[in-house]
Amino acid sequence: MLNRPTYNRPPRKRTAPPDPRPIVISGPSGVGKGTLYTRLRENHPGCFAFSVSHTSRKPRAGEQHGVDYHYVSMEEFEDLIAKDSFIEHAKFGDNRYGTSKMTIEEQSKKGQVVLLDIEMEGVKQMKKSGIKARYIFIAPPSLEALEARLRGRGTENEESIQKRLAQAKNELEYSKTPGVHDIIILNDDLDTAYKQLEEFVYKAPEDQ
Numbered sequence: 001m002l003n004r005p006t007y008n009r010p011p012r013k014r015t016a017p018p019d020p021r022p023i024v025i026s027g028p029s030g031v032g033k034g035t036l037y038t039r040l041r042e043n044h045p046g047c048f049a050f051s052v053s054h055t056s057r058k059p060r061a062g063e064q065h066g067v068d069y070h071y072v073s074m075e076e077f078e079d080l081i082a083k084d085s086f087i088e089h090a091k092f093g094d095n096r097y098g099t100s101k102m103t104i105e106e107q108s109k110k111g112q113v114v115l116l117d118i119e120m121e122g123v124k125q126m127k128k129s130g131i132k133a134r135y136i137f138i139a140p141p142s143l144e145a146l147e148a149r150l151r152g153r154g155t156e157n158e159e160s161i162q163k164r165l166a167q168a169k170n171e172l173e174y175s176k177t178p179g180v181h182d183i184i185i186l187n188d189d190l191d192t193a194y195k196q197l198e199e200f201v202y203k204a205p206e207d208q
């Protein structure tokens with residue numbers, strides 16, 4: 001008799017979501033956006049493309065052009081702004097960052113759903129651009145839990161933690177604006193939040 005092993009893990013679904021619109025995931029730093037969409041991409045190989053941003057900053061060691069960012073000079077970046085090539089762009093410190101319309105179009109053509117991880121100002125600009133997209137906000141159970149996650153991740157110094165927490169308050173306030181997001185997912189228990197994310201992403205357009 002065949003002794004078949006039993007697996008509890010659900011089968012990986014290699015079908016792209018029925019709704020092809022790009023998905024914008026926003027939420028305060030440290031809330032778990034990366035953790036959630038990484039799981040989504042791993043569970044559905046080939047179905048999602050992560051939007052590669054443009055930046056005027058120099059690549060860091062190990063970073064690859066076209067993978068981590070599209071690296072351009074400040075002059076090239078400003079030329080792209082003048083040509084209205086960006087859906088959203090922002091300046092942090094001395095560098096510019098942005099999502100180009102072309103990048104989204106190219107990735108969408110491959111039949112993959114584009115995922116964008118952008119902050120509040122970017123969300124506002126993207127909404128103004130008129131590009132059709134679905135908007136997901138990931139909320140923390142509390143500011144204390146958010147702080148614990150930021151500290152637990154061990155990637156930020158104290159100044160950066162304080163800056164991110166201050167910005168988190170703005171993000172949370174903005175998320176209360178009616179109609180901005182299609183769904184607000186509370187990332188308390190990770191598995192529950194993931195299930196909600198997956199269910200929303202795979203909803204048929206007519207059910208939204």
Ligand SMILES: Nc1ncnc2c1ncn2[C@@H]1O[C@H](COP(=O)(O)OP(=O)(O)OP(=O)(O)O)[C@@H](O)[C@H]1O
Binds near residue numbers: 153
């Ligand atoms: N539901 C959860 N419960 C507890 N810890 C979590 C949960 N979700 C994520 N984390 C942890 O919180 C930390 C921050 O998560 P993550 O890096 O995914 O956040 P992020 O929103 O992508 O942040 P950033 O915007 O700064 O990139 C990580 O250490 C992650 O393991």
